[in-house]
Amino acid sequence: MSRPAPKRALMLVGATTLVAIALARASAIAQPVGGRLITVRIDSVLAADTKEGTDQRLPDPIKHQLAGLFGYSTYRLVSHQEITTNWGHELDFMLPGGRVLRVAPQSFDGHMVAMVVLLFDGDRPVMSTDFKLENGGDLLLGGHRYANGMLIVTIGVQTQAIPNASEPASAPPVRVPGSSLH
Amino acid sequence: MKLATSGELDESGLIERARKGDREAFGTLVERYQRRVVGVAFSVVHNQEDALEIAQEAFVKAFANLKQFESRASFSTWLHRITANLSIDFRRREGRHSVLRGEDAEREMEKIPSGRGDSFKDAERGEINQRLRKALDELTPEHRTVILLREVEGLSYDEISAIVDCPRGTIMSRLHYARTRLRSLLKDLGPSNDAM
Amino acid sequence: MTQCEQIEPLLTGFVDGELVPPQMQAVARHLAACPKCESVLIEFSAVGERLREVAGEFQLEGFTQSVMAKLPRPTPIRDRLRSFLDLFNERLIAGTALVAATLAIGAWTMILVTPMARVLMARARADKSAVVASAKAEVHGIDNATRVAAVTHRSQAVISRLESQLPNVAVWSEPDTEATVIWVPDRR
Numbered sequence: 001m002s003r004p005a006p007k008r009a010l011m012l013v014g015a016t017t018l019v020a021i022a023l024a025r026a027s028a029i030a031q032p033v034g035g036r037l038i039t040v041r042i043d044s045v046l047a048a049d050t051k052e053g054t055d056q057r058l059p060d061p062i063k064h065q066l067a068g069l070f071g072y073s074t075y076r077l078v079s080h081q082e083i084t085t086n087w088g089h090e091l092d093f094m095l096p097g098g099r100v101l102r103v104a105p106q107s108f109d110g111h112m113v114a115m116v117v118l119l120f121d122g123d124r125p126v127m128s129t130d131f132k133l134e135n136g137g138d139l140l141l142g143g144h145r146y147a148n149g150m151l152i153v154t155i156g157v158q159t160q161a162i163p164n165a166s167e168p169a170s171a172p173p174v175r176v177p178g179s180s181l182h
Numbered sequence: 183m184k185l186a187t188s189g190e191l192d193e194s195g196l197i198e199r200a201r202k203g204d205r206e207a208f209g210t211l212v213e214r215y216q217r218r219v220v221g222v223a224f225s226v227v228h229n230q231e232d233a234l235e236i237a238q239e240a241f242v243k244a245f246a247n248l249k250q251f252e253s254r255a256s257f258s259t260w261l262h263r264i265t266a267n268l269s270i271d272f273r274r275r276e277g278r279h280s281v282l283r284g285e286d287a288e289r290e291m292e293k294i295p296s297g298r299g300d301s302f303k304d305a306e307r308g309e310i311n312q313r314l315r316k317a318l319d320e321l322t323p324e325h326r327t328v329i330l331l332r333e334v335e336g337l338s339y340d341e342i343s344a345i346v347d348c349p350r351g352t353i354m355s356r357l358h359y360a361r362t363r364l365r366s367l368l369k370d371l372g373p374s375n376d377a378m
Numbered sequence: 379m380t381q382c383e384q385i386e387p388l389l390t391g392f393v394d395g396e397l398v399p400p401q402m403q404a405v406a407r408h409l410a411a412c413p414k415c416e417s418v419l420i421e422f423s424a425v426g427e428r429l430r431e432v433a434g435e436f437q438l439e440g441f442t443q444s445v446m447a448k449l450p451r452p453t454p455i456r457d458r459l460r461s462f463l464d465l466f467n468e469r470l471i472a473g474t475a476l477v478a479a480t481l482a483i484g485a486w487t488m489i490l491v492t493p494m495a496r497v498l499m500a501r502a503r504a505d506k507s508a509v510v511a512s513a514k515a516e517v518h519g520i521d522n523a524t525r526v527a528a529v530t531h532r533s534q535a536v537i538s539r540l541e542s543q544l545p546n547v548a549v550w551s552e553p554d555t556e557a558t559v560i561w562v563p564d565r566r
Contacts, residue, residue, distance in 0.1 A: 069559070119562055126544055127562045130539040131538060132536045133535050145564055209445075212442045213442055311428075311431065333429040334433045354396065361390055364429075
C-alpha cells in the first residue's frame with residue numbers, strides 16, 4: 001500500500017535535511033587547523049641549591065610554577081627557544097646537556113592544543129608522550145642532572161588565529177634568534 | 183594523569199542494553215573485561231583453573247545483578263569487586279593457602295613460555311622464574327594479591343583499595359613489603375641478562 | 379633517621395606515581411643526588427618486569443562462550459507476557475487501593491489540620507528571616523584555607539599516553555600551580 005505523495009515528499013525532505021546536517025557537522029570536525037599559527041616555547045631552567053633566587057627573565061606563570069618546586073633556592077634560565085609555525089611540523093629543540101626534545105603539535109579544539117613529544121638521549125628516544133595542553137599553558141619536564149643541579153624544561157604553547165586568513169598558512173618554522181643564554 | 187574517555191559513551195550504551203537483557207551487549211562486555219577479571223581472580227587464588235572458574239561465576243553474577251549497578255559508578259571496579267569477593271570466599275572455603283606443591287607446581291611451571299631459542303638462557307630464565315614464583319607463594323595472600331594487582335594488572339591504588347576493601351595506606355605498605363622481599367630475592371639471584 | 383631511611387618507604391608510592399605532590403617532589407629531589415636509593419627504585423621496577431614475565435598468559439579460548447552458556451535462558455515471549463499481565467493485575471488492584479486510601483487521608487487532613495497549618499506557617503515566615511541573616515554571617519566568616527581546600531584541583535595538561543624505556547619515570551600534578559610535571563631521570 002503506497003503512502004500519500006505529500007507525506008513521502010515530507011519524509012524525503014526531512015531525511016535530506018538530516019543527512020545535510022550530519023555531513024556539515026562531520027566536515028566541521030574533520031577540518032584541519034587552518035588559519036592559525038602555533039608558537040612552541042622551550043625554556044631550560046637550572047635548579048640548584050646556590051641561593052641565587054629566581055631568574056627575573058622567566059615569565060611570571062613559570063616563576064609561580066617553579067616556586068617551591070623541589071625546594072631549590074636557585075632557578076636560572078639557561079636557554080630560551082621559541083618557534084612559530086603552522087601545523088603539521090615536527091620541531092626539534094636542543095637542550096642543555098645534550099638531550100633533544102621533539103615537539104609535534106597536532107590539533108586545537110578551541111581550548112587545548114594536542115601534541116606529541118619525544119625526548120631523545122643520544123639517538124634513542126627515552127620518553128614519548130601524547131598530551132593536551134591549555135592554550136597558553138605549560139608542562140614541566142625534570143630529572144636531568146645538569147651542572148651543579150637539575151634541569152627543568154618548560155614546554156609552553158600558544159596558538160592564535162591569523163587575521164583574515166582563509167587558507168592555512170604555508171610559512172616555514174620561524175626560530176627566535178639568540179636562543180642560548182648563560 | 184588523566185586518560186582519554188573516548189570509549190566511555192560506548193560502554194555505558196552496552197551496559198544499558200545488557201541491563202535490558204541484551205545478551206549480545208553483555209557478551210561484548212565479557213570479551214572486553216575477561217582478561218582483567220581472570221587476572222584479579224588469579225591474583226587472589228594464584229591458580230589458573232580456579233581463576234577461570236571464578237571469573238565465569240563473576241560475570242554470571244554481574245549479569246544477574248546489573249539492575250543494581252549504578253551507572254555513574256565505574257563498571258570495571260564494580261565487576262572487579264564482585265570477582266575479588268568471590269575469590270576471597272573461594273580461598274576461605276577451599277581452606278588452601280594457594281601454595282603450589284608437587285604436581286600442581288610442576289604443571290604451573292610447564293606453562294612458562296620460552297621466548298628465545300637459546301637453551302642456556304631459557305634454562306636460566308626458567309630457574310629465576312621458578313624461584314620468583316616460590317618467593318611469591320611465600321608471601322601472605324594479602325601481600326601477593328596487591329602486588330599482582332599492581333604489577334601484573336596495572337591497577338591504581340584507588341582501584342586496588344576498592345577491590346580488596348582496604349585503605350590506600352595499607353595498600354602502599356603491603357606493596358612496599360612485597361617489593362622489598364622480592365627485590366632481595368632477585369638480588370641474590372644475580373643481575374639479569376636482559377637489557378632493561 | 380637518615381634521609382634515605384625517610385625516603386625509602388616512599389619509593390613504592392613514587393614508582394607508582396601515587397604520592398601527593400610534595401612527597402613526589404621530595405623523593406625526586408633525593409633521587410637526583412642519591413645513587414643508592416635510585417638503584418633501589420630500579421630494582422623495584424625490575425621486580426615488576428619479572429612478575430609480568432612470570433605471570434604469562436591466561437588460556438581464554440572459549441571463555442566468553444562458557445559464560446554465555448551459564449547465563450539464565452531468556453523466557454519465551456508468551457510466558458513473559460502472561461507474567462507481565464498477572465503482575466499488572468496485582469499492581470492495578472494494589473494501586474487503586476493505595477490511591478483511595480491516600481484520597482481519604484488527604485480529605486481528613488484538610489478538614490482537621492488546615493487551621494493549625496495556617497498558624498504554623500505564619501510563625502515560620504517570621505523565623506525565616508532570622509535564620510537567613512545568621513547563615514550569611516557564617517559564610518563571610520569562612521577563612522581562606524577552607525576556601526582554597528574546597529577548590530577542585532585541575533591541571534593545564536591532560537596526558538593520554540606516556541611511554542618510556544626508563545624504569546623510574548614519574549608524573550604528577552601540582553594543585554597549587556596547576557602545573558604538570560613529567561620526571562625523566564638520567565639513564566644509569
